[in-house]
Amino acid sequence: MMMRARSFLSFLILIALASVAAAEPKPIVVKVVVVAMFEVGADTGDQPGELQYWVERDHLDRVYPLASGHHAVRMNGDGEMVVLTGQGTAHAAATIMAVGLDPRFDLTHAYWIVAGIAGGSPDRVSLGSAVWARWVVDGDLGYEIDAREIPPDWTTGYLPLRKSRPFEEPAAPLEGQVFELNRGLAEWAFNLTKATPLADSDELKSIRSNFDGAAAQKPPLVTMGDEVSSSRYWHGKQFDAWATQWMTYFSNGQGEFASTAMEDTGTLLSLQFLANARKIDARRILVLRTVSNFDREPRGMSAADSLATQRIGKYGAYLPSLEAAYTVGHTVVNELLTHWPKYEQTVIGADQATPSKP
Numbered sequence: 325m326m327m328r329a330r331s332f333l334s335f336l337i338l339i340a341l342a343s344v345a346a347a348e349p350k351p352i353v354v355k356v357v358v359v360a361m362f363e364v365g366a367d368t369g370d371q372p373g374e375l376q377y378w379v380e381r382d383h384l385d386r387v388y389p390l391a392s393g394h395h396a397v398r399m400n401g402d403g404e405m406v407v408l409t410g411q412g413t414a415h416a417a418a419t420i421m422a423v424g425l426d427p428r429f430d431l432t433h434a435y436w437i438v439a440g441i442a443g444g445s446p447d448r449v450s451l452g453s454a455v456w457a458r459w460v461v462d463g464d465l466g467y468e469i470d471a472r473e474i475p476p477d478w479t480t481g482y483l484p485l486r487k488s489r490p491f492e493e494p495a496a497p498l499e500g501q502v503f504e505l506n507r508g509l510a511e512w513a514f515n516l517t518k519a520t521p522l523a524d525s526d527e528l529k530s531i532r533s534n535f536d537g538a539a540a541q542k543p544p545l546v547t548m549g550d551e552v553s554s555s556r557y558w559h560g561k562q563f564d565a566w567a568t569q570w571m572t573y574f575s576n577g578q579g580e581f582a583s584t585a586m587e588d589t590g591t592l593l594s595l596q597f598l599a600n601a602r603k604i605d606a607r608r609i610l611v612l613r614t615v616s617n618f619d620r621e622p623r624g625m626s627a628a629d630s631l632a633t634q635r636i637g638k639y640g641a642y643l644p645s646l647e648a649a650y651t652v653g654h655t656v657v658n659e660l661l662t663h664w665p666k667y668e669q670t671v672i673g674a675d676q677a678t679p680s681k682p
Contacts, residue, residue: 351430355403377650393422412555417590424598439653441645444615446537448582452544452644454652457611459579462589463554500593508673531640534622549582560627561620583613616645
């Protein structure tokens with residue numbers, strides 16, 4: 325009799341557990357995550373930042389509060405999500421980790437597209453251009469001495485950590501300092517979008533005419549190039565030269581500096597940790613930055629005077645760069661969503677994907 329009672333009790337417990345499991349909602353399958361970094365005001369209806377065009381044009385009307393991150397996430401019914409990280413590496417790392425660990429979302433097959441504005445080197449890109457990255461290198465981790473105390477045989481006062489001279493060999497990046505993205509996926513995104521028309525204007529032509537550089541006078545275009553990411557907003561031709569060499573040094577000569585941004589190593593390190601926990605797939609990450617301003621002063625102006633003009637909403641190609649980020653990024657988003665069964669199962673360039681450098 326006692327055995328029957330225990331068996332019946334076990335049966336009731338199993339029924340209760342099954343009922344609880346059935347009552348719990350299944351995680352929402354997310355197919356594409358667009359990562360924006362800043363918004364000027366509201367999510368819709370006013371001066372746009374990086375978030376607004378995505379919300380308005382892709383009808384991302386489903387709002388999910390995110391108390392553990394910078395801003396609520398938004399989705400539509402097609403599986404597209406947009407995340408607003410907040411500015412700077414710390415904001416980005418914290419917010420992406422919060423989204424990645426949120427049990428409401430299934431991100432195991434999601435593609436991630438960082439889509440934001442950036443500074444660009446006029447040697448490599450022109451204003452309003454869109455740049456797909458293969459390498460992202462952190463520009464914050466390092467030693468620095470005041471420029472007035474740089475030895476005469478040094479080109480910069482900014483040194484790699486644990487080195488005694490600028491660009492001392494061999495390069496020894498720390499975890500989270502250098503990221504090599506899935507090259508095949510980046511090239512696929514570039515080929516898909518390289519013919520995307522990007523608007524030029526007399527205003528952009530006038531601004532460009534004041535800059536020297538191999539690409540400065542070109543109209544906006546979609547291209548490939550690599551990014552130095554730092555929360556430290558640097559500016560001027562000397563720092564442009566530093567960033568060019570910094571990229572070459574840490575990518576072993578494989579990367580070519582084109583753009584500078586503030587958040588992406590924070591985003592990428594959190595995504596790497598989430599991949600280690602099998603929450604996301606690190607082979608499905610794209611970084612797209614569009615050029616709102618050049619990273620150095622125009623001809624005839626000092627770096628200090630030029631820096632004084634560098635403010636969100638005041639950049640010479642501010643609106644064109646926001647438009648380019650959406651137009652080019654959305655071409656990829658639309659392709660992924662339209663042919664989701666294909667891209668869910670097969671990661672483009674998976675055979676070329678390289679784990680992030682330690």
